[in-house]
Amino acid sequence: MNPVxxxxxxxxxxxxxxLSLLTYLFGGLVGLAVxxxxxxxxxxVRLVASTYIQIIQGIPLLVLMGFGFFGPSILGFGNVSALAAATxxxxxxxxxYLGEIWRGCLQAVAKPQWEAAECLGLSRVQRMTRIIIPQAVRIAIPPTVGFMVQIIKNTSVASLVVGYGELTYNAKIIxxxxxxxxxxxxxxxxxxxLVCYPLSELSRMMERRLNVASR
Amino acid sequence: MSPVVELEDVRKSFGSLEVLKGVSFSVERGQVAALIGQSGSGKSTALRCMDRLETIQGGRLTVCGHALHEPGVKLSDLRRDVGIVFQGYNLFPHLTVAQNVMLAPRLVRKMSKAQAKDRAEQVLARVGLAEKLGAYPEQLSGGQQQRVAIARGLAMEPKLMLFDEVTSALDPQLTGEVLRVIEQLASEGMTMVLVTHEMEFARRVADRIVYMHLGKVHESGGPEILTRPATPELARFLEAA
Structure with a gap:
């Protein structure tokens, strides 16, 4: 084994x-909107969001990487760096995926909660921010952490198209x-x-703790 | 003076199933009306229509002066006037008792924190739970949770309170403490509509009994109809209850 x-x-x-952290940030923001x-x-709006999900979930990540890399220059934005393309x-x-996971979590906060808040005269935004999202976040943590592990592993696809020097890419070069x-x-x-296992464990741990809390 | 709640030939369907087939009755100010009937008779749907949780498809429905059959109802105005308590309490589990009660006064009535706190203490005292301000809903018994839910409604000083089978999820010991709170509200002159299975309670507290059967008001009148029903259907229903 050569130390270099x-x-x-x-x-x-x-x-x-x-790349994973950038994906959490931007994927998370877009996912929340979705x-x-x-x-x-x-x-x-519902139609646009669900069409987006269906299209993206139907395209292999590898092909998305191709779009990310060649798309900007085809559309006339010039060349993008490998990291930008992969991001x-x-x-x-x-x-x-996050959009669909979180949609499920938002809807899992029981409809009666929504109705109770509505009957108290809270506006839609107030209901969402004060009642639904705080409860949905608790439900969303385990599946979200689980998906974060997927993201880390899937960044390796970047090695195939965009030439971003992540772990798999460097292993290939070596x-x-x-x-x-x-x-x-x-x-x-x-x-x-070593990176993914602690996250998976964290996800499992939080799932157990949450199940105890939600009677 | 016009009634607080007035239904005229109200119709409501879920898909092809017609649940309300022309329901008419009214509730005057200060009255307590009890909606009774088998499950599926449409009584809960009728109540939910009064708070616009369901929209009606025919007839006229006026609640606290808001014409719910007309387009463009200001829902926020309606909900300031009407409080509702559900069978499943529906407290917000991530908020304390005080926060549950203070939330709407703060956000909707724009009260200051101190004002809202005063209000919360006052209404929680009315339901006998002044000492539970800092507790979370899951730390309370079902009966206590339901009393908090009533307090949460009262904090908005509604002109009308709706109760949707509020004791159906409670065992008999806990039912009593909730019914006593409702009875006390009745004696203070609160206008109320209750969907209930507690016939003894309805007889004692309600000024008006509305018996619903197959999506219509089958028989209505004072509490005496519970002792001397005019229709065989109500008689059979009371016998089974």
């Missing part, structure tokens, strides 16, 4: 984490030089595991 290569793997891991759109009182693709991808796939892909796998 191992360092390169850690460098890749850092880039994986950066979730709220799915339960909007306006039918056209665009990952954010679009995760927003469709393998091209060393022809030791078992060692370096194995190490990459361990690094993914």
């Amino acid at each position: 290569f191992v360092l390169s793997l850690f460098d890749g891991l850092l880039n994986t984490v950066i 979730a709220l759109g799915r339960i909007s009182p306006s039918k056209p 665009i693709a990952m954010s679009i991808y995760s927003s469709a 393998n091209n030089a060393t022809f030791q796939p078992f060692v370096y892909f194995g190490l990459a796998g361990i690094l993914y595991f």
Whole structure:
């Protein structure tokens, strides 16, 4: 094992984490808008949101990466960096899933809660921000953390299209030089595991705690 | 003076199922009306229409001066005038008792925190729960939760209170404490419409009994109709109850 290569793997891991964090941020923001759109009182808004989800969920992430990379220049925005392209693709991808997960959580806050707030004269925005979202957040934490693990692993798809130097990409480059796939892909796998496992555990732990709380 | 609640030939369907087939009755100010009848007779739907949780499809429905059969009802105005208590309490589980009660006065009536707190203490004292201000709903018994729900409604100083089978989820010991609160409100002159299965309570508290059967008002009158029903359907219903 060459220490330079191992360092390169850690460098890749850092880039994986950066891409994941950017995806949480932008995917989360768009996902929230999608979730709220799915339960909007306006039918056209609902339709737009559900069509968006269906289209995005129907496209492989790899193809989205292609759009993220080539799309901006085709549309005349010029070339984008590998990180920007990967962030665009990952954010679009995760927003469709997070939107649907969160829609479910919002709707899981029982309808009677919504009615009770309505009958007290609270406006729609007040009902949402004071009653529904605070309760939905509790329900949403375990599946959201679970999906965050998916996001970390799926950032590896960026290695195939956009040439962003994340963990899998660096492992691939090292393998091209060393022809030791078992060692370096194995190490990459361990690094993914070390990041993902604590998150998975956290998700399971919160699920257990939540089940106790919600009688 | 016009009635607080007035239904004239009110109709309501869910899909192809007609639940209200022309319901008419009225409730005067200060009166307590009890809606009784089998499940599926339309009594809860009629009550929900009064707070515009369901929209009616025919007839006329006026509540506290708001014509709910006309388009463009100001729902926020209606809900200032009407309080409703549900079978399942529907307290907000993430808020304390005080916060549950203060929320609407703060947000809707724009009271200051101190004013809302005063109001909450006052209405919680009325339902006998002044000491539970800081508790969360899940720490309370069903009967206590339902009394908080009543207090939450009262905090908005409604002109009309609606009660939708508020004791049906409670065991008999806890039913009494909730019914006593409602009875006290009745004696203070609050106008109320209750959907209830408690016949003894209806007889004692209600000024007016409305017996619904198959989506219509089958028989109505003073509490004496519970002792001397005029129709065989009400007689059978009372026997079974």
